Amino acid sequence: MGLLSDPNRRRALTNLLTRLNAPICVVCYLAGVMWFMGLAFEPFTLRTYMSENAMGSTMVEEHFPAGERALATGREFAAHKKKVGGMPVNWLVKTMESRGLEVFTQSFTRKLPFPDENKERYLVRGTNVYGILRAPRASRTEALVLTAPCSQGNANNQAVGLLLGLAQYFRSQVYWAKDIIFLVNEHDLIGMQAWLEGYHHTNTTGGDWSPLHGRGGSIQASLSLELSSDVITSLDLVLEGLNGQLPNLDLANLFHAFCQKIGVLCTIQGKLQRNDWESTSGYSHSAQTMMLMVLKQASGRPWGDHGLFLRYHIEAATIRGINSFRQYKTDTTTIGRLLEGMYRKLNNLLERLHQSYFFYLMPSLTRFVSIGYYMPAFGLLAVILLLRALDLWVQLGASAPGTEDGLAEREQSPSSPGVLSILTPVVISHMTGVALYCLPVMSQEMAVQHFPVSETEAVVLTAIAIYTAGLALPHNTHRLLQGEGTEHGWRVLKLVALLYLAVLLGCTALINFSLGFILALSLVPIAAFITPHTHKPLSAAIMVLLSPGCTLLYCVLIFQELQETPVSLQDGWMLFLSVISQGILDHSLYGSLVYPLLALLIYPCWLLLWNILFWK
């Protein structure tokens, strides 16, 4: 390591880095993007394989016979649901008891911070019903969960029917080593949140639920079933959970293995597997699948009822029946057999699922990209920030010759800006962030009184208003203190902003790679090349276009495009507004961290960069 301790060589290295800084940064950025796009290319990815021995080598045979009866139960459930106008609690309790389960109910109440216009709910009251199949000669230490939501309208009746059918069939089997909990939850995620918090006796989001009276020990794995038609063409696997958490890859492998065995078409992100990776269309297909996963993961919201389990270290996934217009149909008995097989294998588990990956991206169900492969893409983007910071550091050092440490010298000299001139913009930006975080929900009543809008619109529009107002903040506070902004001043500020952004994005990418990568993609270029000396109107336009809010808009549009439901710009805008309201709701209902991250940290950081642009 003589490289750094030898002053000559160190100087040579820094000279190289400062001289070639801009080209290196551009190359890094392009390489990062290329790397990321290359991840979807099949030869670069790994084939999935079952890591867990307890599920791999053991054979199970599936005998579930009663698909038709399950559908009949589902129809009966639908009739009772219609009669009661909600969850038919009494009927469910009676039906589960007659199947030999221990049945318990849980009631919950939840008041949303503002009305949810997508699902038309504000004050939510509901009841969860669950039955526990006690495993013979087991001591209530481990459990598996199967859930089906009791949705509004005609959705998911077949799922509940199949759940009850499976309960009846499972009850007469002797091989269970773990208790199996059959849960029918009302009001989808809100009910699920209430049940999980009740089960673990926590209260993270201030809901109001009644305590549970029956438990099965520590839950090892869980599957959510969504099924809305008697026959299906394919099963879709949903993995993305709260805050971008994913279940262990072995759960996806298990699903895929049984789909293969039983002969059911299976998809991920609604996209079938294709074998023509050499062709452009084959590559673009898997790239689209991966992009969809990245966008869903970045959103940080649970994409199925399973999403909330992941916080409790319970491996969970949602299995969704899709009925499209394909010829190949699968009946309920087959889905029942698939679930039976999966539960028997999960029942064989001796340890929690831990052998396989927790951090991965899937360009198809048989291929995955592990954290070791995708992290370099982010690293190449993040290194740009560090290179720019190094460049600035060297420049600052060069402007104060004679000392190694430019910063220390600068603070002593009276001409250089003091700590205050750096601190003030940082504080002001963060205050704006806090306002963006708090005000929309707090001031909704006032907004509704003064403007002709609904509560939800009020919240979203207030958020956008504060976001926009942040741009017009007094950006040159240092002039009050010092009279004139110096070259030194903005360089130090930019150095601070660069390092801050690097730390922020680095931490985000470790927790939720997709979110970190998308943010890095839009924020790194502006952070790298913004100076007060560029063409102001052009730079300002670019900055606004690459701001976090606009990134969100692009993501919404791209997501729609990838889902093959493209929208017009106006619909896209409406969707954008609803996504903002959903993000705020996700935060207050389930504790999603994306909204506070954007409002309290990323947006202020972007404001700092905005500040530099208008430095005088």
Next chain:
Amino acid sequence: MNVAETVFIDNVPTTETDASPPSVTEQKADEADHVLDTMQTQDFPPPSTAKDQFQEELVIKPLHSGDIYASFQFRTQWDTDFLLGSKVSHYRLFPKSLGQVISKFSVRELHISFTQGYWRTMQWGQPFLPSPPGAELWVWFQDTVTDVDLAWKELTNVLSGIFCASLNFIDSTNTVQPSASFKPLGVGNVTDQRFLRYAVLPREIVCTENLTPWKKLLPCGSKAGLAVLMKSEKLFHSSFHSQALHIRPVCKCKSTSWELRQTLNVVFDLHTSGQGKREWSLFKMFSRTLTEACPLASSSKVYVDITDNPQGELFELSPATPLVSQAVVLGDGRTYSVYDLTDHATFGQTHSLNVLLRWRAAESGEMLRPLLHGERYVAGYGLQTGEIHTLVYNNHPYRAFPVLLLDTVPWYLRLYIHTLTVTSKGRDNKPSYIHYQPSKDRLQPHLLEMLIQLPPNSVTEVTVQFERALLKWTEYTPDPNHGFYVGSSVISALVPSVVAMDTNNTQERPLFSSFFPCKEESTYFMRIYTEPLLVNLPTPDFSMPYNVICLTCTVVAVGYGSLYNLLTRTFQVEEPSQGLAKRLANIIRRLRGVPLLT
């Protein structure tokens, strides 16, 4: 000794032929002397060991859930003293292996149970003898024992061999000395807890290899008597299986006598064993029928609980039996039909007894809610902290009663005892007695004993927070991601009797008898166990030691090394020495005679 053993084995066939079935009257079986006379028809009447007797019984209780509960009890009683100076060497009915254990380790009382499954109090009511999932062992030593810990350690290893169980995993980290929960059940006056040891292994799996040695302790083995029903393929095809063994000194008032009680409880499931039909028979349960009593037994009976079925309106019992017994069991008056196996008439024409219960109605009546019921769970998420919640239900409508709660928590869950709260009905419930012994890392577990008053019709919640310790890497089990077990809490209580509870129901009894609750029946002792807990500890990724080593070495070498270098090196300006190229150039220049470069 060897002689005695062979004598005993040789005896068996002789006894089988000789023993005439004693005529047992329908009383509670404690008439030892009477029975002993009938047993002494053998060739070897050893004077000192003659005073032993053996009884066997099977209780069948249909449960409200449709399941069926079968409980075997075998009792061997022997008027001898293992602990007197003279060595006991002649064994007849009492198993020699256990007798030697008693005398060698100066055991006063020994209770051991192996249980697979959890007793579902809310569905099944109370068991006759409760036991926690896994293995439980508690022993009172004589007060003559000087080094109790050593005796305990050796005893557990010996028992581990006798029962083919992992009792050798009992060590100081899971052994406690409860101060109040486990009192001696036999005669004696030593109640100093120094001589008590209690340990639970919640992870112990019970299977045939534990059943076989247990059966071998019976005088008839599994050759004759009720034990022929114990076929492991059926016993382990059940919802609950528990086998236990209790040794205690009992009073004969002139001299002590030793009682060995072997019990086996099993619950057969309506849906898996019964194919969903409410129809049970001995053959359906055990795939065997009874043909004879154990010839060595002084009494051999099968009881069927017919309390809810006095007129046969609920189920039909065949073959019918005229014998009826009444007893107060767990505070509740029960009625039993009795089959006496020592009576040849019981077996009828077919020479076999297959008790059959066939239901008339699909539903049996509502079960009376168990008065005392407990459950336990771990709250919270994440791998750092958590909270243990223990819920104790008092379902009695108007009587409050105290319970003793015993919690043993392994040291790797560090209890924050200041967070201990006890609440009933939303109010703080201050325990009247708390015995807490903190844990020592790798040496002893937490022990928490509390006496709590349960208000009537209430749920009492005991919570305590804990932090998960990071174990040393050799301390993890081979399957660390399975989690670590915390044994069941033990709730011991004097519960108000059910008989005393229904004072309104006076139709059947004369009015004068039912005004004041009768003292003997007013309370009864009950012990229940909560479910064990499975707690995940922070677990390193054991499959990647190589990566860890590489990463650590790299970090140390690159990061630390260079930083250390920069910090400690002194910098001084050095005259720039000529580079290699320049020196070479100068050599060439010198040769050519051109002025040198500087």
